[in-house]
Amino acid sequence: MSITHIEHIGIAVKSLEESIPFYEKVLGLKCYNIEEVKDQKVKTAFFMVGQTKIELLESTDPEGPIGKFIEKKGEGIHHIAFAVKGIEDHLKRMEEQGVTLIDKTPRKGAEGLDIAFLHPKSTLGVLTELCEDKNK
């Protein structure tokens, strides 16, 4: 098992435009990238905190995963993402351990990372993402 660090924390917000000023003006972080992930029906804004990112997620479709999350729970922490090496091996091993995988094979997420989600019913209620930057 080689989780190297927390890659990012995903936070669901209603509006990037209304949320970014809190992170920039109050927390003093700098938004360095805004990117739409069509696949996930979200627009994302990224801030670097050490080697960990804050990923703000705004839904582009009320039927998308973030749209549904906000409707049910409101704004707040949506998921935690661990950086790993050998994401396919991790998924295989976790599945063998009885973890329910949302993604059995990695797909492309924001910033060109390979990502896969584990089901929160297998992870004590925390939606958990694995990420691997294969360009590194």
Ligand code: ZN
């Ligand atoms: Zn994420």
